[in-house]
Amino acid sequence: MTIKHQGIVGDETHDLSLLMATAGDLVAELSDLALAVERCLSKSTDVDEVISLLREKKGKVDTLNTIALEITSRLKLNADGSVGLTVSEGLKVRFRELMADLRRLLDRGSRIEDLIAGRGFPVSRRLR
Secondary structure, rough: HHHHHHHHHHHHHHHHHHHHHHHHHHHHHHHHHHHHHHHHHHEEEEEHHHHHHHHHHHHHHHHHHHHHHHHHHOOOEEEOOOEOOOHHHHHHHHHHHHHHHHHHHHHHHHHHHHHHHHHOOOOOOOOO
């Protein structure tokens, strides 16, 4: 019975590791998209291009949200917010790195909001 339990825990942490790797990939893709949006907003740009980038970004954010909920579920959070699943130190480090990457992405998002709402941005419409 102990061996089976260890196998289940091992599978759970492996799945968690894969989910966190996927989340990390999404955060990197979102960071690239945010940079593309910033570049568009820093110059006169076509509004359709900005909207297209923002739609793509929203789709990735929605996917990341789903993965984040799954990670939370797999960590088996207790009522006090502590993790109910034993994870390796390496996985803890990866989780901290993922959170740092998310913080940087949120900071970039704030800069984009400032570009849009704070001072506006020049846009144009392509003539068709």
